[in-house]
Amino acid sequence: MKKKTIISLVLGLAALMLILTGCGNSGSKESSAASKGSSSNEASGKITIVGSTALQPLVEKAAANFQKKNSKINITVQGGGSGTGLSQVQDKSVTIGNSDIFAEEKQGIDSKKLTDHKVAVVGMAPVANKDVNVKNLTMDQLKKIFTGKITNWKEVGGKDEKITVVNRAKGSGTRATFEAAVLKGDEAVKSQEQDSNGTVQKIVSSTPGAISYLAFSYINDKLQAVSIDGVKPTDANVENNKWKIWSYEHMYTNGAAKGAAAKFLDYMNSDDVQKSLVKDMGYISIHNMKVQKDSKGTVSSK
Amino acid sequence: MDKIQKKLQTKSKATFQDYFGKGICYLCIGLIILLVTCILYFIASKGLATFTQDKVRVFDFLTKTNWNPGAVDSQGHPDVGALPMIVTSFSVTLLAALLATPFALGVAIFMAEFSSKKGTKVLQPVIELLVGIPSVVYGFIGLSVVVPFIREIFGGTGFGILSGTLVLFVMILPTITSLSVDSLKAVPMFYRQASLALGATRWQTIYKVVLRAAIPGILTAIIFGMARAFGEALAVQMVIGNAALMPKNLISPASTLTSKLTTDIGNTVMGTLPNNALWSLALILLLMSLILNMLVKFIGKRGRF
Numbered sequence: 001m002k003k004k005t006i007i008s009l010v011l012g013l014a015a016l017m018l019i020l021t022g023c024g025n026s027g028s029k030e031s032s033a034a035s036k037g038s039s040s041n042e043a044s045g046k047i048t049i050v051g052s053t054a055l056q057p058l059v060e061k062a063a064a065n066f067q068k069k070n071s072k073i074n075i076t077v078q079g080g081g082s083g084t085g086l087s088q089v090q091d092k093s094v095t096i097g098n099s100d101i102f103a104e105e106k107q108g109i110d111s112k113k114l115t116d117h118k119v120a121v122v123g124m125a126p127v128a129n130k131d132v133n134v135k136n137l138t139m140d141q142l143k144k145i146f147t148g149k150i151t152n153w154k155e156v157g158g159k160d161e162k163i164t165v166v167n168r169a170k171g172s173g174t175r176a177t178f179e180a181a182v183l184k185g186d187e188a189v190k191s192q193e194q195d196s197n198g199t200v201q202k203i204v205s206s207t208p209g210a211i212s213y214l215a216f217s218y219i220n221d222k223l224q225a226v227s228i229d230g231v232k233p234t235d236a237n238v239e240n241n242k243w244k245i246w247s248y249e250h251m252y253t254n255g256a257a258k259g260a261a262a263k264f265l266d267y268m269n270s271d272d273v274q275k276s277l278v279k280d281m282g283y284i285s286i287h288n289m290k291v292q293k294d295s296k297g298t299v300s301s302k
Numbered sequence: 303m304d305k306i307q308k309k310l311q312t313k314s315k316a317t318f319q320d321y322f323g324k325g326i327c328y329l330c331i332g333l334i335i336l337l338v339t340c341i342l343y344f345i346a347s348k349g350l351a352t353f354t355q356d357k358v359r360v361f362d363f364l365t366k367t368n369w370n371p372g373a374v375d376s377q378g379h380p381d382v383g384a385l386p387m388i389v390t391s392f393s394v395t396l397l398a399a400l401l402a403t404p405f406a407l408g409v410a411i412f413m414a415e416f417s418s419k420k421g422t423k424v425l426q427p428v429i430e431l432l433v434g435i436p437s438v439v440y441g442f443i444g445l446s447v448v449v450p451f452i453r454e455i456f457g458g459t460g461f462g463i464l465s466g467t468l469v470l471f472v473m474i475l476p477t478i479t480s481l482s483v484d485s486l487k488a489v490p491m492f493y494r495q496a497s498l499a500l501g502a503t504r505w506q507t508i509y510k511v512v513l514r515a516a517i518p519g520i521l522t523a524i525i526f527g528m529a530r531a532f533g534e535a536l537a538v539q540m541v542i543g544n545a546a547l548m549p550k551n552l553i554s555p556a557s558t559l560t561s562k563l564t565t566d567i568g569n570t571v572m573g574t575l576p577n578n579a580l581w582s583l584a585l586i587l588l589l590m591s592l593i594l595n596m597l598v599k600f601i602g603k604r605g606r607f
Contacts, residue, residue: 084568171569190546192545194565203445
């Protein structure tokens, strides 16, 4: 009896292995077929895009429009965060990895293997709860608030109220951009961390004395967008770099883009997308930028 | 003679059906065992990489309070002190269990001892409905109702252990209640009859006889509730504030093991220290749920009567 049990267990496991390896095989066959499709110049194939949630809505919309014209190309767009996007495109698990930050800035990513395609620009601004009554801060004051040296709004001309700093999750693209532009290497004060623009928006608008930062498209009239050194957070000010807190939205491919992926990236860069979709969804067109920024944050005129 | 011998010696159709059925069962068991082993191995290997690859000392990981996996401290050790998250996770779990148990017991005693069949018929679905509500809904209610409420009454930002506890309280209440009801109903009727025959009042019977007899079941119920509270991620993440700080009081923003995992995992790169450190947090969670499960088994064994 015992022997039989063991035999059937072994048989069961063997069958399982067969099934699993079977799946594995068919899977790899499929993917090799897909890569063949994308390497040839025909406009067909499968593109998987994963990464930044900030860029996701734009890419989703663009992909939908693109597929209307190119019915043979199948595009899947997923979120997951900039880190996921970069690491998965490095592993070749996906065709395109979306990221809010340069691959060079991310620990554990070999940026030499990846090709950068900048598709849009996002401006970010500090936002505060309406009750603090502060509309302008100097860059130095902003830095002191986020490093925890200024803790009351009255020190910067507001009312007597404790400052509640709401940060984004460590490693998030928005936070990296904000810290690079404002903190310039200093450590942020330990505080609340939220993992999405939406939650930050809700928390800052409902918590008295709260300050955080958001992408332009998430700023609404329930929040107080704060000017820095008298410069208002507008698209025009980002385009000529008067407003310093902005970043590119990147779409990375492993090596040069080929086939369907190249075609889609061309489409992202075309006037179709840049002149209408990008603007409609609250991003700034890459074509409008009068300056450029490299991975170390150095800005030069175009 | 030959015919009978043949019939007796060859296997019948029924026997083959038997083999077939058994085979399917073993296949399923094998699959599940394989799956569990894979998950355990995966989490353990990833979680231990923090200590083997990145040379973080286990003691530092469990006792230091500074969580900043990207950076190193003055002596060049990576800053991965998970104590704030561990403390917060345990605090919300214990507080939620403490708060929920009296309520759950009250409802359970009512349902098992006092309520008419009709009353139970109404109460049962109500309790079960609470289990079915998705945790993101609890979190959203917490964010829009509980957090402002706490802020009004106690000041601060409203985010913190207290808000987390209140949300978890509602979430684990049905678990504890329904399991307690089962264990109260399992107490044999003659216990009650004997107690009443001795002249005890109804309350004395419940308090001194039924509850005592049902204690192992009730403890199991509480531990199941705690296991749910310990593993809950989304609802807690929305109301706890997610600051990797040692909680100073119940209304300062803090971060649990699960909330840290859900906030940060998308922003790290596989194979780097920040990612491995998160896997180590997952390993702690896994170990804790194993311990809680073992506790349930242990109580079940001791409490058999």
